[in-house]
Amino acid sequence: MTRVAVVGGGIAGLAAALRVRELAPDAEVVVLEATDRVGGKLRQQEVAGLTIDVGAEAMLARRPEGVALAHAAGLGDELVHPAAGVGAGIWTRGAVRPLPPTVQGIPSDLEALAASGILAEAPVSHPAPAPADDVSVAEFVTERVGQDVLDRLVEPLLGGVYAGRPERLSLQAAAPQVAALAPDLLAGAAAARERTYQQPDAGPVFACVRGGMGRLPGAVAAASGAQVRTGAPVRDLVRHGDGWRLTIGPAHDLDELDADLVVVATPGAATSRLLAELAPEAAFALADVEYGSMAIASLVLDGEVEGVGTGFLVPAVEGTAIKASTFSSHKWPWVAEMAPGRTVLRTSMGRVGDSTLLGLTDGQVVERSLADLTAAVGPLPPLLDAHVQRWGSALPQYDVGHLARVDVVERSVAEVAGLEVCGAAYRGIGIPAVVANAHAAVDRLLATA
Ligand SMILES: Cc1cc2nc3c(=O)[nH]c(=O)nc-3n(C[C@H](O)[C@H](O)[C@H](O)COP(=O)(O)OP(=O)(O)OC[C@H]3O[C@@H](n4cnc5c(N)ncnc54)[C@H](O)[C@@H]3O)c2cc1C
Structure with a gap:
């Protein structure tokens, strides 16, 4: 039986695992995830007793791949859309203005x-x-x-x-x-x-899963039937006969796994390390992709906030600490339903090259968020609970020449039989684009196997 090892249990790796299951039902699929949970940038946390997304909180519905993945994972009936008639704004020139x-x-x-x-x-x-x-x-x-x-x-x-x-x-x-x-x-x-306007109704622009995008990874993992190993960082990947040998685990407790085919679905730096000997050109090009860090502060307020839509973006030229805020309980009816009389919102901070976040404690991130929010929308109800999720080196920067770099990576990897790469580092960082990238990688891998 063919064994496919997927390195990285983010949405790219999990979508790849499910694709293998669909195209090669007899294959054995093993997902190896470094941390103690799958999902990568899709993650949930309890704040004031409410389970909410602290990473990705929506996906584009005008592209089919994300929504189709939710259907394939059995969550099709639980797809939801933002509340109608409430829009986002831009906080600039002294006011939050409709976008x-x-x-x-x-x-x-x-x-x-x-x-x-x-x-x-x-x-x-x-x-x-x-x-x-x-x-x-x-x-x-x-x-x-x-x-x-x-x-x-x-x-x-x-x-x-x-x-x-x-x-x-x-x-x-x-x-x-x-x-x-x-x-x-x-x-x-x-x-x-x-x-x-002339097209028939294209449907809502965004979608989410009721209960949060953080439900998607577990459902995709289950639907894939893959063996999922968490706490399993892949340290090394070498040729072994016609296939591969992966070295896994913490340095003091190394383990090995042999596989026929491998999909590497990790962020750029990790992929670059794993490919250094196998596909040096790809490793070199990936090492050049810088990542931006950010933090998401999730806040639950004991009361309603009037007069603000689903949130707002803040231009960098305004010089505020926060760069965006999403009023989740205004945007998503499922959030409003689970938090009657409360406001659930989040702010984001952090731009590439700006190290301010590094010097702030979580408490200071919350304080600065509250100060900016008050300046933007006026006095706020009391804070019930807050959570700060730091996303270090999380967002690949698509600098000028990015697509040429990705061409180099793909050409270099294509020369290595039985190996593919996918994820947010390549051709789009939104969930549907990442899923599409994972599918394309698996299709190539199985076509040449
Ligand atoms: C704060 C934030 C908010 C976002 N919001 C949205 C949104 O609302 N909508 C949207 O469409 N997109 C959003 N995005 C982007 C989107 O979530 C990501 O681009 C996408 O989830 C990336 O998926 P991935 O599988 O490529 O990478 P990741 O999610 O980074 O997954 C990679 C996985 O590989 C694991 N790993 C790393 N090294 C190893 C190793 N050596 N061995 C084994 N495992 C390893 C990691 O632990 C991780 O779990 C957001 C991103 C961030 C950071």
Whole structure:
């Protein structure tokens, strides 16, 4: 029987395990996870007696892969969507202002933008064709629609996803929808909006699982039928006959596992270490992918907060401690139902290259969150409980040239029979993109086995 070892029990590794089960039902699948739990960036925690997400809290529903994974894991009937009629905002120029429709931050409705007051002056378009080579998001956007659109719309939207800086972020990898609007970004965004109006209802943009995204990993693991070993860091991966030998475990208690095929679904640095001898070019390219750190402070307040929608983003130019806040009990009906009369919310802090977080205790993260929230939305009800989840080196930075780097990784790995890689380091960090990447890796692996 073919044995497939999956290294890393985040959503990429688990989606890969389930894909193997679907395509090769007779294979034995073993998932090896370094920590004591599967899920990686999907994680839950009890705060004030409520179980809530402290990592990823939603997935794009306009791409099929995340939602399909939930169905395949038996959670299809438990998919939920954000509350209708409540929107997000941008905290800028002294107020939380409604976020007008945009394409990755490029305004698509100039009237709504003007009414929001996010920009002091209406943006002006300077059409220019998209460059053949990759450039930074900042360079592309400022040249065509000005610094203010970059600072107050594009940066906060991308910063929320990547914890990155637009001066470094790759246009092609991090903002392909913006690239596609060229040459005239404002006209292109307006046309894109017009097209979505003409389409039959595409359904909600985001989805979650009732009870939280943190339920998904366990369900996927169970559906995969894989043997899941936690507390099993893979330290080494070497050729053994036609297959592989993996060295697992803490240094004082090493174990070995032999496998025919291997999927490495770990973050860039760990993958780079494992591939150093096997695929040096890939290891080298992956070592170049920097990761951003952030923290999520989850807060439960003893009372309602009026006059704020599902939350807000904060442009870096505002200089606040928090970069975003999600009012989970406004956004998700399932959260509101489990916390009547309370407000459940979270703030996020941390941008790549900013080490402020390192110097703050968890208590200070909460204090700064509360201070910023009060400045944004006014006095808050008393704090019942708080939890700070630090996500060190968690978000891969898709710097200029990222896709060329990924091509190098994929070519180099393709030369090694019986080995594949997948995860957030490659072609998208959102859950559906990561799942798609895992599926593609398994499809290649089994096709050549
Ligand atoms: C705070 C935060 C909020 C986010 N919010 C959203 C959101 O709302 N929606 C969305 O779509 N995306 C969101 N994302 C992004 C998304 O969650 C991640 O990109 C995705 O979950 C990454 O999955 P992964 O499996 O590639 O990596 P990971 O989740 O990092 O999993 C990798 C796993 O490999 C394990 N590992 C590492 N080294 C080894 C080793 N040597 N041996 C064995 N195991 C190892 C790790 O312990 C980990 O469990 C968020 C990310 C963060 C950090």
